Amino acid sequence: LTQPPPWGINTNIRLTLPVVCFVWQIAMIILFGVFIRYDEESDTHWVETKAHDNITSDIENDFYFRYPSFQDVHVMIFVGFGFLMTFLKRYSFGAVGFNFLIASFGLQWALLMQGWFHSLDPQTGKIFIGVESLINADFCVAGCLIAYGAVLGKVSPVQLLVMTLFGVTLFAVEEYIILNLLHARDAGGSMVIHTFGGYYGLAISRVLYRPNLHQSKRMQGSVYHSDTFAMIGTLFLWMFWPSFNSAITDHGDGQHRAVINTYLCLASTVLTTVAISSLSQKTGKLDMVHIQNSTLAGGVALGTAAEFMISPYGALIVGFFCGIISTMGYIFISPFLEKTLKIQDTCGIHNLHAMPGVIGGIVGAITAAAASESVYGKQGLINTFDFTGDFKDRTVLTQGGYQAAGMCVSIVFGVVGGAIVGSILKLPIWGDPADENCFDDEVYWEVREPESIPPILEYNNHMIHKQQDL
Amino acid sequence: LTQPPPWGINTNIRLTLPVVCFVWQIAMIILFGVFIRYDEESDTHWVETKAHDNITSDIENDFYFRYPSFQDVHVMIFVGFGFLMTFLKRYSFGAVGFNFLIASFGLQWALLMQGWFHSLDPQTGKIFIGVESLINADFCVAGCLIAYGAVLGKVSPVQLLVMTLFGVTLFAVEEYIILNLLHARDAGGSMVIHTFGGYYGLAISRVLYRPNLHQSKRMQGSVYHSDTFAMIGTLFLWMFWPSFNSAITDHGDGQHRAVINTYLCLASTVLTTVAISSLSQKTGKLDMVHIQNSTLAGGVALGTAAEFMISPYGALIVGFFCGIISTMGYIFISPFLEKTLKIQDTCGIHNLHAMPGVIGGIVGAITAAAASESVYGKQGLINTFDFTGDFKDRTVLTQGGYQAAGMCVSIVFGVVGGAIVGSILKLPIWGDPADENCFDDEVYWEVREPESIPPILEYNNHMIHKQQDL
């Protein structure tokens, strides 16, 4: 079909990538045809529902409670994660483009998987979707995009699609166990999204370990403008994280409080990140890697507790420690992971997602266990922890225990799932790049202009040699 | 007044551009003074309206239904369209700057034109505006920004202003015919915005055909960072398209459904765009042109049907085919248009707007004709197609026919209007650039730094020659 590839191994994806995309998309159409329907708030029968339920105004449609948050989350998924990963000098297309591809791919599968597990209507066998389903699908995809951060530049888009397919599947199952069976609370997904996604990506990266990755050393690291592009991602993630953590919390005070907590926590994280970053350099210079990533750790760590009465100063404390721990992770733990544990983590997701996610799980467990009627009010406590139905007799202490159990589930799913999926991705059929071609957009993208510096040097050499001949 | 221009023809706009801007803005102030007033929901008398209409809460002000969508649309107009066009290596200022200018210019005229046609109060002779008027003005401007895509880099800002002046005028008329006289539905503007804007731009570009455009070949195409900037535009368009298609649909389920449909359709488009893009290259590499543009075609094509009960899998199907058709358009149709029909379409708006717009019109006609009470419910059908007043006896089949008629109107207005406006723009008074200076910001912008590569080469040459003299 094609010429032999210019790389050491075959990175031709002209067959596999289109086939996976087409087959997958056709499967989605069929499954959506069988299973997915509009829910009652997005169906034209809403006018009847309204009359039936005595709803007086269209504004009480869940759409108006959640759509602004949904759009913020949507921006985080596509611009936030996409641009955050553009920091590499020649992998911006892959960062933002493959992020775009796998998110679009994953969210469809997420609607189905989450639907089957959470909201399959037993009578009709249908899944009814609304704006909250879209948010949950975006959340689910976030787990896979986090994992992408660990293997950025080292895998083919086909591998990414496979990784996302299994990632979404695993996500839906662990989410079902944590939220439904254990009845843990995790509105912003410290456990369900970040811990799972983090360990999933790290485990995959471990299995795909490349001992000779130094061969593409010239392509690692950033250039001035790529670091500036990455700040677009950082800031949109940072600014919209309050929407992320509040998108699916309770109407009213639930969303309101989650926003306040996340806003404060993130502000605090910025200050300690800057402090540690400055401390880590001889003359106190700041490192863009820390500013781009560790400033976000507070948002991750408040994912579980954002809707709780953690109180404003509590949120500041969480942010305070997360900025320190995450930045230190970049300075001390990442090199250790690479050298000793052979985990090559391109974006440092261990420091931004895995570790803060675990902190978030612990914070959630402790604050849940410490909740009291005097702080929450009787009804407030019931609402916040959803102590209704089967769980109406659960105590806060028990709840704390289940929260902790939930965190363990997310770690186990991440590590074990990642190890298995990593093994699948190790098969030599996916078109991944050779060690010396990692982090290079030219492998999978038509790049019209070559890297800016070499050609000039070549031209110079050419001129100089020409001259020498004179 | 000034020195002779360094270009082949006179690109001096020091007289024309300020005059047009000033005259226009003063005219706007006068016309706004005569015609435009706040509507009852944005007037201080709202407190009385509320009492009179038994409205219990301020939240029922239309502002809260539409403002989040409005802001998303606003971002699409200025950042979305603006940055999407920054892909050229040295036309980023023109892309984002002239987009800014003509949008600001056009939206004022749009408020007047749309007001005169749609909402002139017969008693007072005034136009009462609110947030929905602002959305409609942004929509109207979108049509002209689409047209700008076809002539990007080949016209002067004065030409763009003229083009926008007539574009908005034509838009308001065709919109009146399609939405009011034919009573077609077109919430996201597949016909009214995209088909019209697309053919308007293509017709203008045809009339302004430049046989020697190859003389500025060195300036065509992208560089690495300009492609990354363009992805900012792509992503903000893509993410906020659900807001675009739902911004002016019915409160409640109407907005809710339009969002779900558009979200799904666009996800599907990404996968087939990637598939075809990969298929089109020898080793399966992806092309940034396709990823930047064709991924958006699904949003265009769902503009009419987004508020219908097209069902989730229906939305996926529309996206599926749009990704394929639009990408193939870039591969096969654009070269054909340029060679055979002499249409030079800088951004490929034929593939992103014109063609998907027509598809959207057809999808809308078919889904309208196929609507039934069993799916929509009796009242739902009336609400969705607005079968009230003069149109209360219209059947869905008739509606389908009028939808199709609407599409023809938009094409005719685009082609004929564009041909006429193109002829006006051909007059040699507008300061457009010579063939060899197209796609170059230096013609209309103070560019402090020259292109990055030549000076270095020159420096080298200088050094080398100096040396040779030694």
Added chain:
Amino acid sequence: LTQPPPWGINTNIRLTLPVVCFVWQIAMIILFGVFIRYDEESDTHWVETKAHDNITSDIENDFYFRYPSFQDVHVMIFVGFGFLMTFLKRYSFGAVGFNFLIASFGLQWALLMQGWFHSLDPQTGKIFIGVESLINADFCVAGCLIAYGAVLGKVSPVQLLVMTLFGVTLFAVEEYIILNLLHARDAGGSMVIHTFGGYYGLAISRVLYRPNLHQSKRMQGSVYHSDTFAMIGTLFLWMFWPSFNSAITDHGDGQHRAVINTYLCLASTVLTTVAISSLSQKTGKLDMVHIQNSTLAGGVALGTAAEFMISPYGALIVGFFCGIISTMGYIFISPFLEKTLKIQDTCGIHNLHAMPGVIGGIVGAITAAAASESVYGKQGLINTFDFTGDFKDRTVLTQGGYQAAGMCVSIVFGVVGGAIVGSILKLPIWGDPADENCFDDEVYWEVREPESIPPILEYNNHMIHKQQDL
């Protein structure tokens, strides 16, 4: 601790920056612990409040009125201000990074300062915060970010933190005087935010005057991509300014009207900015400095009057003159300020904030004095100017006088406060850069890649010299 710095003076901030960050953040945690609590709409007791106040739906929580605007304001603070300042060729990290730092630092202090002055509960001694508090904190920070624009590139991050600490403090006091004591209206902060912030920054810059700043001339000015980055900031500020001016106005028509006015005013500003920019150059070329900055002046100038019945054409008129005045400021006044008054204003905040802010104050005073019951309605007038309680007998004319008085207060606080704070910042302990190292990210940031041009030239020289030796 460290090596002697490579610069003329000591720019080592390894001790000061972390110490300030840590001490400050710990102080914040303690003060938040003592003073800050959730307000009744973000507390779990909201369920009881609802029952008590007969609130029927969660949607009436203030969160749903203000959150979309809050997020837009948040984007303006971090992406808007941050990216607007990236225009310098090698100060993007400092622009966006230090903006990030001082905003995160300032908003915490703002919540406390504003709380103590505006909303300290006398019974409990607590400050109860909700989404409106977050908006106000962002507003307060905006004043300091404006001031940053005047000293961009010439100060150390420690100086910025000190400047922000005092800036927020002064802001809270002048805001209290203007809004509470004088009972002036200033929803979008023409006076409170822009006039104060502008003069505060200019006064500081005056005190820190550097006679030898020309030594870093090579680092001043922009390059092509840095100007494109800056347009991201411009556009997000421009698009979301309607949210800025409406974020804390009255529910319902108040927010609605402020959006319409600001939207129109800004559109008008763009046209006159383009006109004057084009007039100022020999061949009518546009200047990116004007497009990036003066297009925003209309939003500043409508900060006070946005919620008034200034009427649509009134908003256009304000924008018309602001575009002219602000652009002329860049052309004529900035050079004058630098030469004659020795005010070095990196971003031209005089033209974008100080001057339009004063215009806004005047417009506000005049429109307030001209308000009438015939236009506003009896209740509308009371609502708009909050003529209740102690102020129930105030006339519009008196109100106009107090508005004018408010503007004077903001100028005095800016100038005097800035002069004092500038003197503090002149102490030789803050690690500010030498004259020849201003506007250079390498002073405070690890920059992995050196400037792109010099090394190549060096390489060339090297090759050429090598050759000469042959």
